[in-house]
Amino acid sequence: MNILIAILILFCLIAAWFTLYYIGNQQVENPDGTARITGNCGDTMEIALRIRDGRVITTSFWTDGCSVSKSCVETAALLARGKAIKEVRTINMMTIMDEVGQLPDTHLHCAQLAETTLQRAVQDYLARLGPTSCTHC
Numbered sequence: 001m002n003i004l005i006a007i008l009i010l011f012c013l014i015a016a017w018f019t020l021y022y023i024g025n026q027q028v029e030n031p032d033g034t035a036r037i038t039g040n041c042g043d044t045m046e047i048a049l050r051i052r053d054g055r056v057i058t059t060s061f062w063t064d065g066c067s068v069s070k071s072c073v074e075t076a077a078l079l080a081r082g083k084a085i086k087e088v089r090t091i092n093m094m095t096i097m098d099e100v101g102q103l104p105d106t107h108l109h110c111a112q113l114a115e116t117t118l119q120r121a122v123q124d125y126l127a128r129l130g131p132t133s134c135t136h137c
Contacts, residue, residue: 028060033125039113045073047121056080056088068107072114075099088122
């Protein structure tokens, strides 16, 4: 009987965690800029941006990688929120690593992949605008 209660409690905790995770990271519908990149390590990251008046108003992210990859892509997406495109273009792997904290040497590429994914999403947005449309970039 005790094991059944423990399994039920564990199931409830997992269900609550998934619910909070998906509410906190809803996918951006019709993004203004998006990128999906697979790194040399095999991890794939995706970032989508919603932009209004040259400012990132919301982001979403996804990865099939490890917890370090998830932390890096989540941090990159969070750092972009509320920033002007010009500011987002300055976010790099060092900025991401400063926020995430010390990364093992074997996972530095996760921050690099997150940077590349974010910057490609910005490039996608700029390409959709056209070469002379962006005065705030």
